[in-house]
Amino acid sequence: MTHSCCERMKVLLILWTALLPVVKVLSESSEPPPPLYPQVVLAEYGINYNKSLNSSLEWVFLYSNKNNSQGARIYVDSEASEDEPLLVVVRQKKGILSWQIPLLVERKNAEPLAFSKTSRTLCSANYYKVGRSYLENEEFITVSISIESQSKIEFNLLVVAETDFYIRPGESRDLVVSPSEPRYYGYNFSNQAENSSVLVKINSTSDTCMTVSIQNPSCPVFDLERNIEFSGYWQTVSQLGGITIPRDAYPNGFFIVLVVKGEDTDCTLEMGSSDRSKSVTISITPNITYKDGVKAATIALAIGLAFCISYVIGVLSHKVRIRRKLQQEAVLDVDVPDPEMLPSPSALEDPGPSQWTSVDDGDSSLDEDDIDILQDALSDKEIIRTRRVLSVSDLARKEPKILRHKSRLYLYYLGTIAVFYALPVVQLMATYQRVIHVTGNQDLCYFNFLCSHPFFGFSDFNHVFSNFGYVLLGLLFIWLTWTREQGDLAFAEKKKSFGIPQHYGLFYAMGTALMMEGVLSACYHVCPNHSNFQFDTSFMYIIAVLCMVKIYQTRHPDINARASVTFGVLALIIFLGMLGVLDGSYYFWIIFTIIHLVVCLVLTAQIYYMGRWRLDRGMFRRIINTFKHDARSGITNIMRPMYGGRLILLVIANFCNVALAVLGNTHRGKDFATFLLTILMSNLLLYTFFYIVMKLCHGERIKNPTVCYIILSFITWGFALYFFIEKSISWALTPAQSRHSNRPCESLLNFFDYHDIWHFLSALAMFFSFMVLLTLDDDLEDTHRSLIPVF
Structure with missing residues (x-):
């Protein structure tokens, strides 16, 4: 045991002897740090202090905080380096503020920026969340400036009391x-x-x-x-x-x-x-005050309601006058035959050869010889629909109940789509509104910040509220459609053979779509941005397609597109709109342009051949046979179209679509949804123009009320587009760039801006456009369908 202890002592002695020189060297080289000498200055506001310091000198400036209720502004600049920065520390009774000079500001894609000149605002003691009596005891603001540099560095200090905070x-x-x-x-x-x-x-x-x-x-x-x-x-x-x-x-x-x-x-x-x-x-x-805001909104709503009520009163009074006029004529006209003596509906539906004229006179019926040869001509679709001249009676052979049911399917499908489309949108926009309030991020939504009134929980109430016009006028149009349908039911027997067969289900669907456009446009304006713009355009797509389907079915009642197919096409359109918003690449534009032009060609053939054109494997064989048949009757017949006027208008329409395709591919802007809507609305306008021109070319006339609706629709669309073009936001730009277009509320009670006026006028314009379609063929009410041409 004693031997073991001795051995340990020897080892420790050897280690101490070996380490002693090292310890001595270290002790001699490790000098104590130089003392830090703080220099305290009782400083005054508004005086610039130019001092120098190093690691052994710290400056402490004391500024009296009495009678300083608005805070102070401190300015410090120095040429210190990034490796040995100047440290600035400002101490108050309940807070501390510090930074370094040079101040480094980070950048995402480059090196940080260094600033040698700095200034900060010192928060007033009144705004610290502590008792006022505690803060009243605070006498000084302490500014400490130090550095870890061995060499002397100069700095400038200036503290100014805030007087205009x-x-x-x-x-x-x-x-x-x-x-x-x-x-x-x-x-x-x-x-x-x-x-x-x-x-x-x-x-x-x-x-x-x-x-x-x-x-x-x-x-x-x-x-x-x-x-x-x-x-x-x-x-x-x-x-x-x-x-x-x-x-x-x-x-x-x-x-x-x-x-x-x-x-x-x-x-x-x-x-x-x-x-x-x-x-x-x-x-x-x-x-604007809350009271004035409610007043402005109430006045706008009252004007809208007054328009609708006046319109309803006008329609009802007109019906009363017409009823009285008919009663007076029935009493005064002794030559009026008994209704029971009138021909039966079946006789009117199938007029005999004596009522027909030749094809050269523009009538669509068959000659007597043709009837003798082909007894089943009236039941053969291929023969009927490929005649050179057709009448509505040739394409209105289905039972009215069947057509009515198919027409109502548009309303049922649209109602289902509206519910399932709108509910998630409403929920999403409510979430957007909460996110705005919680995060405070004003870049999330593209508001017109110079005219956005935060009322009733909405950040931009006026742009949400101004969509009420779509809902009111949609309801008014549905009521007008219902009154017209009830009037037709009173003359059901006559309507089986006279006038244009009406598809009221389509009109109901159009009115409902107008209402839903108002609802979804309001949802979009809760937080307008690039991602949810499709909410504002989806039902505009639906309205455009429904109007085109209605125009086509006016003269082709039996060749009606099924509601399921129509809404399937609309789903594809909305899907393309979504892809354009999310992608919008060069390849997408090429694919979309091909689809656009192919659809135009298919619809051109459908309209030109009135539904008897099929895209299948036998198409080219049929084309060759047609050329052979025309060549036998003369070489010139090959180049002469069967329907010249129709072809000219369709060529113009296709030229316009090609121009739109070229324009879209040339610019390829970020706003693909608006471009797609422009295509649909342009084609609707072209088709309406085509229909009116063909109607006039066939000697039909347009009644005065319809002329008024056409004029009103042109006027309202013109003014509406002016206010639409005068944009106050653009989510194709960054939020900061979009604000360049912001404009104050300079119109309509200082509550609404140009875009709100667009909402009002575009709702009126669509209502008048719907009324044009509803009344366009009122001149044919007393015309037998065999005398109404198809085009």
Whole structure:
């Protein structure tokens, strides 16, 4: 045991002897750190202090905090290096603020920017969330400046007491901001008891990107790029910005915070220049009061209701006058035959050869010789529908009940689609509205920020509310369709043989689609952006297609597209619209253009041959046989079309579609949904023009009410498109660039803007357009269907 202890002592002695020189060297080389000498200065506001320091010297400046209720502005600049930065620490009783010089501002796609000149606003002690009596004991603001450099570094310090921190209503403030010199100001609602909100407007001539934030009046204030989005409402701004601040969201006032970003990617999608200084003008103006907003909305709704009620009264009074006129004629006209003596409907449906004229006279019936040869001609579709001249009676051979049922299917399908389409949209937009309030991200939605009124839980109530016109006029059109249908039922026997067979189910579907357009447009305007624009256009697609189907079925009652097929095509159109919004690549545009032009050719053949054209393997054989048949009767017959006028109009329509396709591929903008809607609406306009021209060419006339509807539709569409083109937003751009188009509420009670007027006028324009289709063939009410040509 003793021997073991001795051995251990020897080992320790050897180790100590070996390490002793090393310990001695280390002790001699490790000098104690130089002492730190703080220099305390009882500083004064408004005086610039130019000092130098190194690692052994720290400057401490004490500023009296008495009688300073609005805070102070501190300016510090130095030529310190990034490796040995100057450290600035500002201590208050209940808060601390620190940064370094040079101040490094991160950028996404480049090296950080270094700023040697900095300035910050010191939050007033009144805004710290502690007792007022505690803060009244705070005597000094302490500014400590230090560095870890061995060599001396100079710096400049200036602290200025804020005297114009609060912005008054109607006042504008000019200032310069940069990433290292953010600014913020205060606003108090106390003097604006009547106004429910104010508009904070930011103007600048520079495209330099910045962030504007509205925060609660409390300390600390988030006034750096890395934390400004942590509190309140915020948005990116380049040249123009605006935020409407509801009083109930900030009852104690708010701070307006401005910070310039290190690059312009968020505003212009480009890096921008390295000079990040930006001149800005801020103004705060009282917004419309809640009382005035409700008044403006009520007046607009009252005007809409008054129009509908006046229209209903006018229609009812007209019906009463017509009924009295018919009763007087029945009493005075002794030559009127008894209704029982009139020919039976079957006799009228199948007029005899004596009522027909030759084909050369423009009648669509067969000659007597043809009837003798082909007794079943009237039942053979191929023979009937490929005649040179057709009448509506040739294409109206199905039972009215069957046609009525097929027509009503459009309404049933549309109702089902509307419910299943609208409910998720409403839920999604409610979620969007909550996200806006929770995150404060004003870049999420493309509002017209200079004319958006936050009422009833909506951030932009006026653009949501102005869609009521679609709903009201859709209901009015449905009622007008119902009254017309009831009138036709009173003359059911006559309607079997006279006039155009009506598909009232399509008219009901059109009215319902107009109402749903109002609902979904309102949902879109809860948070308008690139992703949900399809909500605003989907039922416009449906309206355009339904109108074209209605025009075609007017003269082709038996050749009606099934509702399931029609809505299947609409589903494909909406799907293409979605792909265009999500993708919009070069290859997508090529594929879409091919589909567009092929569909145009197919529909051209369908209209030209009146439904007796088939796309199958025997198509080319039939074309060759047709050429052979025409060649036997003369070479010139090969090039002479069977329906010349129809061909000319169809060629014009195809030329317009090719022009649209070329225009779309040339520009290939981001707004594919609007381009697709332009194609559909243009084709609807062309088809309506085709129908009216063909109607006039066949010697038919247009009644005065229809002429009035045509004129009114042109006028309202013209003004509506003017206000639509004068856009106040554009989600094809960045949110900051879109705000360049924002415009104030300068029309209609200072509550609505140009886009709201577009809503009102476009609803009227669609209503008048529907009325054109509803009344276009009223001149044929007393014309037998065998005398009504098909085109």
